[in-house]
Amino acid sequence: MVASEAPTPTxxxxxxxxxxxxxxxxxxxxxxxxxxxxxxxxxxIDSEFAExxxxxxxxxxxxxxxxxxxxxxxxxxxxxxxxxxxxxxxQDDVVDDFHSLVVDSMDQLLERTDMCLDEFLGRNKxxxxxxxxxxxxxxxxxxxxxxxxRQLDAVVQxxxxxAKPQLSFKYPVDNSEEPWYSTLTHKFNAQVPLGxxxxxxxxxxxxxxPYHYEITHISYPQRMFAAAEPxxxxxxxxxxxxxxxxxxxxxxxxxELRLVLEIAIDLxxxxxxxxxxxxxxxxxxxxxxxxxxxxxxxxxELATGALNxxxxxxxxxxxxxxxESDIIWLQQNFNIYIVNLFDTFHxxxxxxxxxxxxxxxxxxxxxxVPDKRYQLADWRIRPLPDDMLHYxxxxxxxxxxxxxxxxxxxxxxxxxxxxxKSRSPSPSTRHSPPNITALPEQALVxxxxxxxxxxxxxxYEKEMYDYEQGSGSGGWDTLAxxxxxxxxxxxxxxxxxxETLQRALYRCVHAWRDEIARAEDESTRYVLPNHYxxxxxxRPPGDMAALLQMFQSVPPxxxxxxxxxxxxxxxxxxxxxxxxxxxxxTPSTMxxxxxxxxxxxxxxxxxxxxxxxxxxxxxxxxxxxxxxxKSTLFGCSLPAKTTLTASASALFGMKRxxxxxxxxxxxxxxxxxxxxxxxVPTMPVADAAVxxxxxxxxxEPAAHGMQIEVPYVHAAQRTTxxxxxxxxxxxxVGQPRIKKRKRAKADxxxxxxxxxxxxxKKATKKVDHEPGGEADTEAFDFSAVPNILDDVPNxxxxxxxxxxxxxxxxKPFYGNFPAPPKAHRDVKSGNQSHTFK
Numbered sequence: 001m002v003a004s005e006a007p008t009p010t011x012x013x014x015x016x017x018x019x020x021x022x023x024x025x026x027x028x029x030x031x032x033x034x035x036x037x038x039x040x041x042x043x044x045i046d047s048e049f050a051e052x053x054x055x056x057x058x059x060x061x062x063x064x065x066x067x068x069x070x071x072x073x074x075x076x077x078x079x080x081x082x083x084x085x086x087x088x089x090x091q092d093d094v095v096d097d098f099h100s101l102v103v104d105s106m107d108q109l110l111e112r113t114d115m116c117l118d119e120f121l122g123r124n125k126x127x128x129x130x131x132x133x134x135x136x137x138x139x140x141x142x143x144x145x146x147x148x149x150r151q152l153d154a155v156v157q158x159x160x161x162x163a164k165p166q167l168s169f170k171y172p173v174d175n176s177e178e179p180w181y182s183t184l185t186h187k188f189n190a191q192v193p194l195g196x197x198x199x200x201x202x203x204x205x206x207x208x209x210p211y212h213y214e215i216t217h218i219s220y221p222q223r224m225f226a227a228a229e230p231x232x233x234x235x236x237x238x239x240x241x242x243x244x245x246x247x248x249x250x251x252x253x254x255x256e257l258r259l260v261l262e263i264a265i266d267l268x269x270x271x272x273x274x275x276x277x278x279x280x281x282x283x284x285x286x287x288x289x290x291x292x293x294x295x296x297x298x299x300x301e302l303a304t305g306a307l308n309x310x311x312x313x314x315x316x317x318x319x320x321x322x323x324e325s326d327i328i329w330l331q332q333n334f335n336i337y338i339v340n341l342f343d344t345f346h347x348x349x350x351x352x353x354x355x356x357x358x359x360x361x362x363x364x365x366x367x368x369v370p371d372k373r374y375q376l377a378d379w380r381i382r383p384l385p386d387d388m389l390h391y392x393x394x395x396x397x398x399x400x401x402x403x404x405x406x407x408x409x410x411x412x413x414x415x416x417x418x419x420x421k422s423r424s425p426s427p428s429t430r431h432s433p434p435n436i437t438a439l440p441e442q443a444l445v446x447x448x449x450x451x452x453x454x455x456x457x458x459x460y461e462k463e464m465y466d467y468e469q470g471s472g473s474g475g476w477d478t479l480a481x482x483x484x485x486x487x488x489x490x491x492x493x494x495x496x497x498x499e500t501l502q503r504a505l506y507r508c509v510h511a512w513r514d515e516i517a518r519a520e521d522e523s524t525r526y527v528l529p530n531h532y533x534x535x536x537x538x539r540p541p542g543d544m545a546a547l548l549q550m551f552q553s554v555p556p557x558x559x560x561x562x563x564x565x566x567x568x569x570x571x572x573x574x575x576x577x578x579x580x581x582x583x584x585x586t587p588s589t590m591x592x593x594x595x596x597x598x599x600x601x602x603x604x605x606x607x608x609x610x611x612x613x614x615x616x617x618x619x620x621x622x623x624x625x626x627x628x629x630k631s632t633l634f635g636c637s638l639p640a641k642t643t644l645t646a647s648a649s650a651l652f653g654m655k656r657x658x659x660x661x662x663x664x665x666x667x668x669x670x671x672x673x674x675x676x677x678x679x680v681p682t683m684p685v686a687d688a689a690v691x692x693x694x695x696x697x698x699x700e701p702a703a704h705g706m707q708i709e710v711p712y713v714h715a716a717q718r719t720t721x722x723x724x725x726x727x728x729x730x731x732x733v734g735q736p737r738i739k740k741r742k743r744a745k746a747d748x749x750x751x752x753x754x755x756x757x758x759x760x761k762k763a764t765k766k767v768d769h770e771p772g773g774e775a776d777t778e779a780f781d782f783s784a785v786p787n788i789l790d791d792v793p794n795x796x797x798x799x800x801x802x803x804x805x806x807x808x809x810x811k812p813f814y815g816n817f818p819a820p821p822k823a824h825r826d827v828k829s830g831n832q833s834h835t836f837k
Contacts, residue, residue, distance in 0.1 A: 061088050064102060071105045156385065159378045164273060166521055170300040175275045175518040180462045184210055184335045188309040191217065208459075211312060211337045215456050218314050218340060220449060223261075225442045227411050230404035231287060233397055241283075241393045245294035247301055253284070253291050257310045260286045262317040264399035267326050268379040268392055272526055275517050276462075279333045280379035285396035292392060295333070296380065302334040312339040319403045321345050321358045321395075323455050331460040341452040344399070347406040350444055351413065358395065365405050366398045410444040417443075465514050467507070474524065476510040485534060501576050506537035508572040512565060520557055527557045540569050 009017045036042060043050040065088060088094055088101070166173050174180075187194040192213045209215075244253055257263060264285040271277035282293040295302060310316060311330075318338050320326055322345045330336040348356040362368045374391040381388070417440075463472050469490050470477030480488040488506050510533060517524045532551065541547040547566050548554055558565060 061094075064088055068101060068105065071109050156374075156377050156381070156388070158272065159381050162378075162380055164521070165296045165380060166274065166278065171303065173274070173276070173278075173521055175521060177462065177464050180332070180460060182210060182331070182335055183303070184305055184308075186305060186308075187211075188305070189214065189312045189314065189339065209337075209457055211339055212457060214312065214314070214339050215453055218453075220340065221261075221315060221317070224317065224342075224407070224449075225411070225439070225445055227408050228404065230401055230408065233401050234288065236390075236394070236397060239290065241290040241292045241389065243294070244291050245297045247298070250293070250298055250301060250306060253293070254306065254310060256289070257284070257286070257316075258313075260316065262287070262319060262400055262403070263310070264319045264396040264403075265311075265326070266320070266392075266395040266399075267329050269329055270379055272378075272523050273380070275521050275523060276332065277329070277523075279329050281384075281392055283392050283396045285393075285399065287400060290393050290397055292389065294382075296382075299333065302336070305335055307334070307336055311336055314340045316340065317342055317403075319344065319399050321361070321399065321402075323452075324458070327455060327458045328460045338456045341456045342403060342448065343452045343455055344402055344406055346448045346451040346455075347410060350447060351406070351409055358399075361402050361406075362394070362398055365402050368394065368398060370394050407445060410448065411441050414444040415441040465511070467511055470507070470510075474514070476507055479510070479530060479533070480506070483530065483534065488534075488537065498580065499576075501573065502537050504576045505540050505569060505572055506533060508568055509533055509536050509565070512568045516557060516561060516564075522557060526555070528555060536569065540573065541566065 039053075043053065088097065184194065187210060194210055196213060242249070242253070244250055264283075266283045267279050268281035268283070269277055269279045279295045282295050284291045284293065293302075311318060317340055319342050320338075321343065323338070323341060323343050327338060330338070344358075344361065345356055348361065353360070359370050359372055362370055371387070371391055374388055377388055379388070379392075384392075463474060466472055466475050469475070470480070472478060476488075477490040480486075486492060487500065488503050492500075492503065509528070513524050513528045513533070516522075517527045520527065535550055539550070541550060544562060544566055547562060547569075551558065554562075
């Protein structure tokens with residue numbers, strides 16, 4: 001294709017130019033597709049074709065590089081990405097970088113062109129809510145890097161330099177385990193008097209919900225079930241929030257709230273520098289105004305129920321998002337209750353949205369992306385930075401507009417489903433007045449209101465610390481399961497049913513942390529982080545230096561109360577050791593399940609050393625524990641057991657009893673040694689009348705199953721019994737007598753009285769079987785048994801054996817082979833018939 005000079009495009013010739021460009025690109029694509037697959041082969045056989053192909057490739061590469069340079073010029077954001085990579089020189093560059101450099105860059109350029117054309121032709125629609133791109137909450141994020149949010153300043157996330165606002169409260173915070181009671185003295189918008197018990201006559205009125213009847217018997221305004229055009233809020237940049245921190249400003253706000261029909265409410269709290277948590281900020285928005293209430297400065301005024309008149313008015317709709325925790329915070333801090341609640345979270349659940357957070361609803365309906373980094377900010381800071389004020393205000397500024405859209409969506413969805421009129425009414429319609437008919441399109445809205453009622457009926461209850469079972473959200477068992485510590489959970493016990501030292505330390509430190517957190521009015525995480533709990537349980541420190549060395553940065557509360565923590569750990573260790581020693585199993589307690597009969601013969605059979613014997617640990621008769629050898633339950637004999645322990649030490653001079661508290665570490669070590677020492681009794685003698693050194697060989701054991709070791713006796717000192725031949729043949733009447741096999745007579749004994757091998761076969765005597773009688777086994781003669789020690793080696797035999805081993809056979813030497821090697825070239829098995837010669 002020959003290049004031609006293209007004229008400069010004008011507005012009249014632009015369409016013709018684009019059509020010609022598209023035609024040329026289509027022809028080039030068709031021609032490229034028609035090239036053979038073995039193009040390298042054609043290059044090798046046709047030099048002219050190879051030259052033309054290289055020339056055309058150079059033109060295409062030059063055109064591509066020019067386009068890349070133009071893209072970098074048109075879009076400055078692409079210049080840094082294309083720097084040093086905007087050249088395609090070889091085939092490898094095209095294969096590796098063509099898509100990332102050329103295709104992606106052209107797509108972005110064409111997309112940007114399309115956006116500019118839509119803006120020029122007026123095809124872009126303005127958003128429902130105008131948002132200032134230079135708003136304080138988004139300015140720092142958008143200007144520097146729109147794809148990466150900067151991290152919060154450490155001072156904003158945790159202002160450790162601030163004085164605790166709890167110290168200036170008019171009513172001190174109660175962190176005790178006493179039950180919480182509502183201090184509400186006046187009930188606004190009441191249908192029943194304060195203290196009325198609804199349905200359950202046995203309920204405690206102090207622990208019940210004071211607005212239970214009003215919530216369950218509410219008459220919702222009819223406008224909540226009618227579709228209406230959503231009212232967009234005023235632009236965020238054109239309005240400002242009103243800061244409420246005085247009693248006069250609070251009264252002015254309440255006067256204006258009495259006149260509105262809907263309000264949006266949200267709270268910001270801090271639970272890191274308080275045990276139970278404190279509400280730091282309350283945001284309230286109407287259709288025209290936004291208020292931010294400083295609840296730290298007005299805590300006493302709000303606790304008297306100043307907002308209950310508005311918040312319990314059934315004619316005013318209170319819109320929350322995710323009010324589960326906000327309802328509890330309002331009760332705990334200010335005795336405020338909510339009547340006629342609409343929770344947008346429940347509405348998004350019924351509409352089956354993919355995500356249900358407030359940020360998703362703001363982005364969906366308002367084109368607003370809040371900076372959720374400030375969810376973890378320290379809201380005790382005063383004065384609040386502009387970014388934090390902007391974030392707090394945005395949570396409620398758009399919420400009423402979202403409520404309008406969700407209500408219309410619920411009505412449309414219910415109408416499209418068209419349920420039958422015979423459908424059973426929802427829980428909320430059961431309490432509706434009879435003059436109001438539950439229409440099919442109202443079904444989903446009433447379901448949201450029914451779920452919101454259950455949220456509004458929540459009651460704040462203090463969580464009691466469970467030391468035994470560790471239950472509850474802050475219990476030690478719950479924490480151990482959350483961290484997957486199987487050895488520390490409540491169900492983990494040793495086989496003996498006792499508690500391990502590690503779990504005892506874990507429970508002790510966990511209880512100490514809870515107690516200190518209540519006293520200091522700090523969160524348990526601030527007093528001692530969770531991972532240090534497990535480290536202290538696994539490696540308990542022995543002194544103050546070891547305790548402080550375990551912390552990378554010692555928490556402030558631990559630094560002040562380190563001595564108390566160390567004392568608690570030491571006391572837990574001592575208590576566990578003393579308890580384990582007291583509950584240690586003894587032989588008598590281990591066998592107490594079986595009823596035993598004490599055998600009085602054990603005292604005579606056991607040969608005890610004398611009391612005054614020169615032993616290190618003296619034995620007293622009181623230390624002897626006798627165990628029965630016969631069971632009355634099973635009727636069988638048990639092996640005799642005797643446990644002898646020393647009650648006092650002749651070396652250390654103290655008793656074996658281990659006291660609970662030791663006066664010195666040396667005495668504790670000695671007590672542990674005594675508790676582990678056991679003196680084994682001597683071998684029981686078979687017969688007290690035996691006095692000869694060889695009599696024990698022939699004596700029968702006194703206890704069944706007991707084997708007595710026979711000491712070695714030299715052959716010259718042995719005495720043998722005379723062996724008497726006994727005819728052990730059996731005579732059978734009516735049959736000829738079978739001749740008995742002749743036995744070889746005993747040969748002459750060798751020197752020293754040692755019998756020969758044949759004479760040893762006669763050592764065992766047979767027993768004549770008498771009619772009606774039992775066989776009596778004669779005692780075995782141990783003196784006739786040969787002993788390996790009797791075989792004394794003969795020096796002459798040793799010399800003869802050595803000569804035999806040293807004697808060599810004179811054979812021809814063929815290296816390491818016993819015979820000459822075979823000639824492998826010789827015929828082995830072929831030509832057996834000698835056919836070939």
